[in-house]
Amino acid sequence: MISSRNLRFSYSPQKKFSFPDIQCGNKETLLILGQSGRGKTTLLHLLALLLKPESGEVRIADKSSNALSQEELTSLRARNIGIIYQRPHFVSALSVLDNLLLPNFLVNQKQDKVKAVQLAEQLGFTEHLSKKTHQLSQGEQQRVSIARSLMNNPNVILADEPTSNLDDVNCQKVIQLLKAQSASIGASLVVVTHDQRLKDEFSNQVIL
Numbered sequence: 001m002i003s004s005r006n007l008r009f010s011y012s013p014q015k016k017f018s019f020p021d022i023q024c025g026n027k028e029t030l031l032i033l034g035q036s037g038r039g040k041t042t043l044l045h046l047l048a049l050l051l052k053p054e055s056g057e058v059r060i061a062d063k064s065s066n067a068l069s070q071e072e073l074t075s076l077r078a079r080n081i082g083i084i085y086q087r088p089h090f091v092s093a094l095s096v097l098d099n100l101l102l103p104n105f106l107v108n109q110k111q112d113k114v115k116a117v118q119l120a121e122q123l124g125f126t127e128h129l130s131k132k133t134h135q136l137s138q139g140e141q142q143r144v145s146i147a148r149s150l151m152n153n154p155n156v157i158l159a160d161e162p163t164s165n166l167d168d169v170n171c172q173k174v175i176q177l178l179k180a181q182s183a184s185i186g187a188s189l190v191v192v193t194h195d196q197r198l199k200d201e202f203s204n205q206v207i208l
């Protein structure tokens, strides 16, 4: 579960944000909708503990992030949060499979090849596992990115514009996959987007 309270952040005195509180329990989904520039990625990065708020707090799995050191924040993030970034940020020198195994490596866990292959099967990219990520189409990369976010069985999945570059068919596929995968591990799923096609897919919504 993830929640936030009174989050404020500024990049400069001219660029200040005050975000509405959010709450997303285990197995629940939340859509955060807003037009370009409203601060969706900023909010997602605050929720992902990648940015530190000026004030307010983020709670993950009932733990407040405020009192934690940078090292503890990094560990909390790596163990509890699966992030699907707007751009996937793969390690280009590594294969698709090795990119999937990186999250295990980052939390000193055994690299779970069985799980990586299982996710590739569920998400339909088994034949690409030994390729480099740049050899995949955008839609395929998006699915690899979803699989990577699930490798450590996170409590919370945060997705930044997961469908914005996809056609209607793939938009539907990706959102159903995200819902099904997060439900199957009992995670909270938070999606930020300006993609109006997702409006009818989520009952809980926050507008920025």
Ligand SMILES: Nc1ncnc2c1ncn2[C@@H]1O[C@H](COP(=O)(O)OP(=O)(O)OP(=O)(O)O)[C@@H](O)[C@H]1O
Pocket (backbone or CB within 6 Å): 011, 015, 034, 035, 036, 037, 038, 039, 040, 041, 042, 043, 194
């Ligand atoms: N590192 C930064 N330094 C200064 N300003 C920034 C920085 N990152 C974002 N901004 C500004 O903050 C505002 C919000 O950016 P953000 O990326 O959070 O918006 P967004 O709603 O996700 O937009 P989009 O839908 O276009 O991705 C924008 O005006 C952007 O220019």
